[in-house]
Amino acid sequence: MRAIVIRTFGDPDGMQPVEVPEPTAASGELVIDTEAIGVGGVDAVIRRGTIGGAGFTEGLIPGSEVAGVVSAVGDGVDAGWLGRRVWGFTGTSGGYTERALARVENVVALPEGLSPTEAVAIGSAAPVAHFALAHGRLVSGERVLIRGAAGSIGIAAVELAARAGASAVAVTTSSAERGERLRELGATHVLDRDGAESEAISPSPSDGFDVILDIVAGPATGRFIERLASNGRMVIVGAIAGFPPADFGAALLRGFQRSRSVATFSLDTVPRPELARVRAAQFEAVVRGDLHAVVHDILPLEAAADAHRRMDAGEVFGRIVLAPAPTSEAPSSLGK
Template structure:
């Protein structure tokens, strides 16, 4: 099969199309032939080498999710999965390929009427937004700011905050056109990336992080909550917690969120519910572009340039 490897960490040019042996499903796994492959922000973070301490090495195949058809199953897996269209979480990698394996516990059937492209545009991002807002205890009529809202997590969070009855739904983004599209999805205030004008926020959902993370503590109301779900702008400085302590008397809360902490059954239930919502028209999966697998480096260049609204999807 053909697959994309990270042959050098750093710029997108390190992503190279290669031939690799076809994978085989191990015990408890399924083999999926993808019709669509999601390109996520975490893929770019890994490719840049930002998470070098997590054991990623050259030759790594990035990508965390695919939608396609189950072609084979490993020992201990119900053979009735074969031939079914599914969304599958492949872990931290392995999805940028013509064949992918996933634990059967990380597989969700696709409902009739949902295409693979839409499935991977929402699949992992929607549950992250759902559980991160729950961790922040967002309540009806409260204000929320979604920092870095033009990505797939931010877009899902805007829609979910609207459905939850949030009062102010503020977003940061890089252009008036993106702001217009975010308003159509439910945002009530659009700010530039500096966030100037945002104050007294009950909840701040941060996809970006980066070197100025601590400055955002000043935007929170007393008892405000910040939850970081990504580091697409880079890691914060080691002393960012000093900014939290400087606001000690305002009883602020800071947390991080990873879907790794959610039981698979709970995550899959939310994923299935969100897929059904897309079919009904109650939730939108926003696709920036669909590119061939061989153009993975093009997709990453667009992400690095900040051009992407929603998600880029690769097709084999």
């Protein structure tokens, strides 16, 4: 079967299509014939070689979320899953392929009316946004800043923060056009990538933000810590721009008397049943139109390197989806 592997870590050109053996479901696993594969920021971080250690070696098949039809089950898995349309988490790798393996506890059935493309556009991103905002203890009436809001996590966070009653939902993004798209989804204020305001924020910017959701990290992390209000909380959920500098915590000490805090968040800390419950509810919300799965483009599996080049260039609004077989689905109108 066809798959994409990382021959060399670094540039997208190090990714190549190859033929690999068909997967066999072990105990507790399912085989999913993939119809849609999500291309996420963590895939790019892994491909660049930012994350090292056991398992991250040349020949790795990237990708962590897929949607399609269950074609085989391993020992201990209910045969009732066979033939069902599902979303599945494959782990930190294994998704860019025609048939993927997933543990049964990491699989959620798709509701009627939800396409595989929509499923992989929000299947990981929207739960991250939900639980990260909860980790930041967001309550109605507080001011939120979402740093790096044009990606799938940021878009979901904008909608969820607005629905939670945030008094301001500020976003950082790279262009006025993207800012207008984010306004359609619930953003109230648009800032540039450095956090400069294009308009006044009420209360004044000097009061800061109660919650900052940071998907970017990198060298500017400390500057955004300084945008926190007294008792403000920053939650770092990604590192698209790389890890923060070693001295980023100095910003906390400089504002010691303001009792600010910084935390990280990963879905790995959420109990599987609770995660599955929230993900299923979010899938239903997309069907109702209460949550939007924004798809920038749908590309063939072999175009994975091109998808990563477009991510690296900052061209993507929402999520790029890979399709192993031709599809009649069109990208979301918000993603165009």
